[in-house]
Amino acid sequence: MTRILVIGAAGNTGRSITQGLTAEGFTVRTATREPRPPVAAAEHVRFDWADPSTHGAALEGVDRMYALAPALVDDPSTLMLPVLEQGLAGGVRRVVLLSASIVPEEGPGLGQVHHFLRTRAPEWSVLQPSWFMQNFAAPGHTHGASLRRDGTLVTATGHGRVGFVDAEDIAAVGVRALADAKPHDTAHVITGPQALSHDDLAAILSRVSGRSIRHVHATPEEATRRHQDSGMPEAYARFLTMLDMRIRDGAEDRVTDTVQRVTGRPARDFESFARARLDVWR
Template sequence: MSGHILITGGTGNTGRRIAARLGELGVSARVASRAASGSDHVVFDWADPSTHAPALSGVDRVYLIAPGMVEDPSTLMLPFLERALASGVGRFVLLSSSAIPEGAPGLGTVDRFLRERAPGFAILKPSWFMQNFVEPRHPHAASLIGEGKVVTSTGAGRVGFVDADDIAEVAVRALVDETSHDTAHVITGPEALTYAEVAAILERVTGRPMRHEHVDDDEARRRLTAAGMPEPYAALLVGLDIAIRDGAEDRVTDTVLRVTGRAPRSFEAFARAHARVFRG
């Protein structure tokens, strides 16, 4: 493979794993984020178009993560994608979400743009990340580690929680495989779990009491905004809880095994690997 891979969000959950894996494979990659910190890093800000051309120089494939906390990320992403196509990028791998249908307002329009315009593409639609429970910035991690409870309005709804390592491995295949995947991949772990089941696994693995607290939608939103989340984003997250409660995420797929050749990690294995974090 000639040329560079540009990894937007290259310091984040999936991006840093992809960068490390590409390094192991000897594939040339450039890590993009707002704070560059190494020779293979480049300053890149979705909101600052002057950073786009330097990031794209010599690049033929791009891993795309939407700018966070933005109501409609497509307004920042589509002009960048036009520029990337004009500069010769031939393949795009977009991190979307299992909860976002193609063509839906916002990131869904980026899916559609890539399907219609990109020479090669893959849309990654992961379910909820297992890392939400250990990322200190995430509200689930904060309440689990601090108070031994996870608070949602998901009721008994199930989620196919997936490890970011598995998502990154699918992304790497989509970036480096000789033939572009040209499809959407719904990515889950090996089982769909309720938050109560997640808490029970964590309690068993850590020996610390853990539980799920179901609250109504208004209370869930109030808690998120009290923790500093902007109101529209909190409303969006509560909308996702409602969808989970209604069964939208109750599924598992064979994507990780099919695309990478290895089985996805279970939540129990993830919990064992991170037990020390939960013990505080």
Template sequence: MTMNFLVTGGTGTTGSRVAAALTDRGDSVRIASRAPAPGTPQVRFDWADPATHGPALAGTDGVYLVPPVGDAEPARLMVPLLERAVEAGVRRFVLLSSSAIAEGGPGAGEVHLALRGLAPEWAVLRPSWFMQNFASPSHLHGASIRAADEIVTATGDGRVAFVDADDIAAVAVRALTDERPHNAAHLITGPQALTYAEVADVVSGVSGRAVRHRPVTVARLRDRLVAGGLPEAFARVLADMDDGIAHGSEDRVDPAVERITGRAPRGFAEFAARNAAAWVPAPRA
């Protein structure tokens, strides 16, 4: 049976993958966009403009929810949409949160709590940090590898079970389309917890670059994130998450990907080998 979905963040790291997988299944997908491109499945949608919400939600069976980028308090925009969608008859919702944010915690944690109370059918994805952050030129890690052969964090020797966005999307699609609603939060990790120094070693091995991890203080990282263009409140949240990693908050592995999708999650070494071209220095002219 064909289902109808609205995918917020549909041009982003996980949303684009969720939209593509749903389309491949034969489902009808609307991709939320503040400036929809003609001739695409994109529809006008702005978290801050409630007038765009009704048309985007009309006739949908489920919504993939990605919090607005850079907003430290997304609940003020997202909860009114949830309430409107439920009133309009939308039954299933899947929220992208973070392994670092508990239900009822700051940011997406508030939305998690509201979703569980409002939605007839729901799931919350709590993925670890994305492997794609190291390969993307638009992310601070990817940019710093290219510019300075370094990864800068306040994590010290803390470990993270980095996860491939493809695995996050696979869980999201199951949560959106399984006949029985999950009605649960899923901690989503890769198969192995690594330090950032170990990640740097792997990237060095596949790229031919001498990449290193440069540890900094939480305050210095916050200033670096602000200088990179992030709002100060959001930069403070991210820097505090690094401090949590330094104290062991992300040193854990969970079997959710294999349990839900039937296949093992991709490890960082495999991800790095597949994406080596992202780090190989351009030949000199």
């Protein structure tokens, strides 16, 4: 019997991946830092990348696993690689990693995890999505909070464009990477169907909500300070600002057909996402 470990099962992608795998009849073990399961599942364990005492029970009897990095950690590879090595030594054959389109293989942090899986795991996939649409709806995210509070998006992205993607589409690709009999053994760059600037997003949200929503073009220093004011550590705030600057310089201006090709259905566009969450924008 295939047992699939889903680390981060309470997150935007992990929850939907758990539900999708369960619906297909797989035995799923959810793993979060909370002792209670985030979704209805046959098994659940408490798991913390930084707590080795939680690793053995999570990995025992697992054939495949979905790996979500610890949050707000400058270099997650230092915590993740020992756990992945333990899992592979104990019988895990397939690992699916959630990384990001802007992080190259062998780059810092998740790039190191990506390289490890490609060279060491018997079966592997790396999901490299663009920026989540959900960031603009989540009250705990800097953008979601500012949209609710005063109808602004504050970034240092300039006029750079991004193929924003719905987390549900990322999860759908993840389900196939974990469930398909044949391993994908590849990196999936996942985007939505359009490359949009933050000015474009503000215009769409204004039209959909009936509110006046605007994109504030911040300097890198202003963007970093805003992230810190929201409670982020300085190093991570600077990292996010660096990503803004890469968007500004065109690093995320692309669209892929991955969702359609892997799942058989088209990726969701941002306006459809926004219209489904009118209560948030209004």
